[in-house]
Amino acid sequence: MAEPVAMSACARAITAEEAAFRIDYPLAYARSTRIVAFDESAEAVMRGIADEPWGQARFYTVNATGEQLVTLDGEAVPMAQEIEHSDSVIMLATNGIKADAVAAVGMAARERAIMTAGLLFVDDGELRGETLMAIRPHARILLVPAEHEDLYQLLVAIRA
Amino acid sequence: MLRPDINDLLTQTGPGTPMGDLFRRYWQPVLHTDELPEDGCPPVRAKILSERLIAVRTPEGEYGLMDEFCAHRGVSLFFGRVEEQGIRCPYHGWKYDANGQAIDVPSELNNSEFCANVKLRSYPLVKVGDILWTYMGDPEKQPPLPTWEFATVPSGQTYTSKRIQESNWLQALEGGIDSSHVTWLHGGGPKGTGLEADPLFAGSRGNKYNAGDVKPFFEVVENEGGLLIGARRNAEEGHYYWRVTPWVLPNFTMVPPRGDHPMHGHFWVPIDDENCWAWSFDYHPTRDLTEAEREAMIAGAGVHSKNIPGTYRPVANSENDYLINREKQKTGEWFSGVEGIAIQDSSLQESMGPIVDRTKERLVATDAGIIKARQKLRRAVEALRDKAEEPVGNVPEHQRIRSVAIVLPADQPFVEGIGDAFQAREGVGQTTV
Numbered sequence: 001m002a003e004p005v006a007m008s009a010c011a012r013a014i015t016a017e018e019a020a021f022r023i024d025y026p027l028a029y030a031r032s033t034r035i036v037a038f039d040e041s042a043e044a045v046m047r048g049i050a051d052e053p054w055g056q057a058r059f060y061t062v063n064a065t066g067e068q069l070v071t072l073d074g075e076a077v078p079m080a081q082e083i084e085h086s087d088s089v090i091m092l093a094t095n096g097i098k099a100d101a102v103a104a105v106g107m108a109a110r111e112r113a114i115m116t117a118g119l120l121f122v123d124d125g126e127l128r129g130e131t132l133m134a135i136r137p138h139a140r141i142l143l144v145p146a147e148h149e150d151l152y153q154l155l156v157a158i159r160a
Numbered sequence: 161m162l163r164p165d166i167n168d169l170l171t172q173t174g175p176g177t178p179m180g181d182l183f184r185r186y187w188q189p190v191l192h193t194d195e196l197p198e199d200g201c202p203p204v205r206a207k208i209l210s211e212r213l214i215a216v217r218t219p220e221g222e223y224g225l226m227d228e229f230c231a232h233r234g235v236s237l238f239f240g241r242v243e244e245q246g247i248r249c250p251y252h253g254w255k256y257d258a259n260g261q262a263i264d265v266p267s268e269l270n271n272s273e274f275c276a277n278v279k280l281r282s283y284p285l286v287k288v289g290d291i292l293w294t295y296m297g298d299p300e301k302q303p304p305l306p307t308w309e310f311a312t313v314p315s316g317q318t319y320t321s322k323r324i325q326e327s328n329w330l331q332a333l334e335g336g337i338d339s340s341h342v343t344w345l346h347g348g349g350p351k352g353t354g355l356e357a358d359p360l361f362a363g364s365r366g367n368k369y370n371a372g373d374v375k376p377f378f379e380v381v382e383n384e385g386g387l388l389i390g391a392r393r394n395a396e397e398g399h400y401y402w403r404v405t406p407w408v409l410p411n412f413t414m415v416p417p418r419g420d421h422p423m424h425g426h427f428w429v430p431i432d433d434e435n436c437w438a439w440s441f442d443y444h445p446t447r448d449l450t451e452a453e454r455e456a457m458i459a460g461a462g463v464h465s466k467n468i469p470g471t472y473r474p475v476a477n478s479e480n481d482y483l484i485n486r487e488k489q490k491t492g493e494w495f496s497g498v499e500g501i502a503i504q505d506s507s508l509q510e511s512m513g514p515i516v517d518r519t520k521e522r523l524v525a526t527d528a529g530i531i532k533a534r535q536k537l538r539r540a541v542e543a544l545r546d547k548a549e550e551p552v553g554n555v556p557e558h559q560r561i562r563s564v565a566i567v568l569p570a571d572q573p574f575v576e577g578i579g580d581a582f583q584a585r586e587g588v589g590q591t592t593v
Contacts, residue, residue, distance in 0.1 A: 016434060019513020022520070088525045117525035133571045141378040141528045144573070150532065157523045157531045159161055 033057045033160040034086045035151075036069065036105055038135075039096035045121055046092055047072065049152045057160035058082070066104025080108050088115040088158065091139055092151065094122060099134035106138025117154065119146035162518035162534065170537055171328045171515050173430040174210035178545045179537075182410060183209055184297035185544065186554045187306045188429050189439050190225065190285065191215055191292040192320065203247060205238050209296060210432040214238060215285060216247050216258060224258025225294050226282035231262065256280055288312070290320055291439075303554040308412070309562065309584035310425065310441040318443035319422075319457045323465045324472050325506050328515045329411060329436040332428040335505050336413035337533050339391045339405055340526050343374050345504050348488075348495040355418070358501075360442070360453065360462035364418035366565050366593040369393045369401035376403075380529045381575050385409060385558030386536065388582065389529045390574045391416075395567045401593065402574045404564040406582060407533060409540055409553035414563035415463065417592040422449060423563060424463045434514035437472075440464050440502065445562075446589045465502040474503055482507040560584040565593045 035050075035057060037043040043061050050059045050072055060069035060082070068076045083089055089109045091102060109116050118139030120127065127145060136142065143150055154160075162170075173180040190206050200219035205228060207213065212228040214237045222245075228236055230249040237256075240247040246263060248255040255264035260282030261275070268274040283294045284302075289311030295302050310318050325332055335341070346355075355361040355370065373393035381388045385408040395401040403416035414425030427439035440463040442449070449457075460466030465474040476483040482498045484507070489497025498504045523531065543549035552558055562584050568577035581591035 016514040019515060020517040022513065022517065090525065115525045117528055127573060129571050129573070132573055136377070136379075136570075139377070141380065141526045143380050143528055143532065145382065149535070150528075153531055153535050154525070154528060157161060157527065158525060159522070 032086045035059045035090045038093040041094040042092035062101045066101035091118040118142040120144040167518045178541045187293045189291045190294045222258040223285040225285040226260035227280040307556040307559045310443040316448035320441040321464045322439045325438045329430040331509045359456045385553040416563040416565040476503045564591045
């Protein structure tokens, strides 16, 4: 049995007002987030929010193998290079997911210890097993089915 | 992070607040039945949703829940005398029935006419299972009585405890949804299987999966009454071990089962904006709890807490730093150094402050379940406020729910795999590993 700790000042000095000025140093845009749409329908969802004033978030589509990401301006860039300094990759997909591409991005993220999250939009019918199998091993957390607004809410919440 | 206005929206539950209005569309647990143990027993204070109330049980056996303070001079009716058909204020003798209606004002010559115009705010207080529940909203919108399985199985099959938690309700709820903390905060012991040390968890095959894969993946799935949050770990070749946590709006969560142990879960009920009740329940759908199980629960094992006798305040609390044991923290026997799941949770959730400032948090992608839950809560609040839209979670079809632990083929959506296992069915055992 542990000995009770003598009453400490900080344990009792807790108020809502005080809690509101904890961590009072400026919060930078901490998340260097990469958002990758793996099919055309997912790209449409992504483009719907990409113009918001994000911090360091960058938005891409991807080629069939996943080796190349494509910026919203149409510039092809090497995937491995683009995610190198990110701390989270958000994968967006529907039933039209490019399985090879998601595997390539997912494995690259895993090798670099980059957090991954997946949002599966299934506006076009029932979620297919192959869709799930394609993304499931590569997304540490998966919203399924995801709503379009989930992407915006997630990016706001993680200060992307 | 959350905007300050959204943080206020979700955390304030007093009268007239939007979240308070949402809560007032649900039956909420108020008291154990043994807090009003017999007809004519002393009244009990019951603060909920920032309203100070008094609960009475008249000599005739009628339950009542009304404003704590006498309409005359504001005296607390906690000091009142329970008499036939109601409670009498000892200051000047004003008497109220179980519905808060004044029925005797001795000083007034025209007693009955005067009484007709004096009524304390009151709410229904109804026994379902071993709990007294109240509904504090518009009587015309009153939903059906609660049908949660833990409250409707025979008394021998269920046990409920409560403890006061010195934090806003949302901090507590978010702990119930946040499956990713389990491996850390509740970890410890040989090979990380602190679960094996708890008699209410020990011996489950699921414990081995837990210990064998300490980095679970998560899937968050919409459900009619809220969310299903699946934590996935590797099992045998080609299979995953799933632990599925249901959340039903606004404040009900369950913990996935282990073996044939009783199932458990929580209600997180706002007392006011800086305190809440953590109601904790265990039940078995098909058998009585054993003597050993019940003794363990009373002793504070599993999701329960060891409380200071005669109170609902845990023995390990903020005033004694939750009896943190630095030696066990160092050895890893208890990863956090605090004993017991309930206090491991409360120690950290209370340390965040009464109402954590969510504008300053740094969420990560694995917090998507919490992010989604906040989004659903905000939508429900705004839909009720702006469009008078009925909330979910207050009808039987959303309440007849269970948590699930199951092994499924790797290519199967867990919702499809568990089928109707997450629905409570009378006489059917839980789906568990």
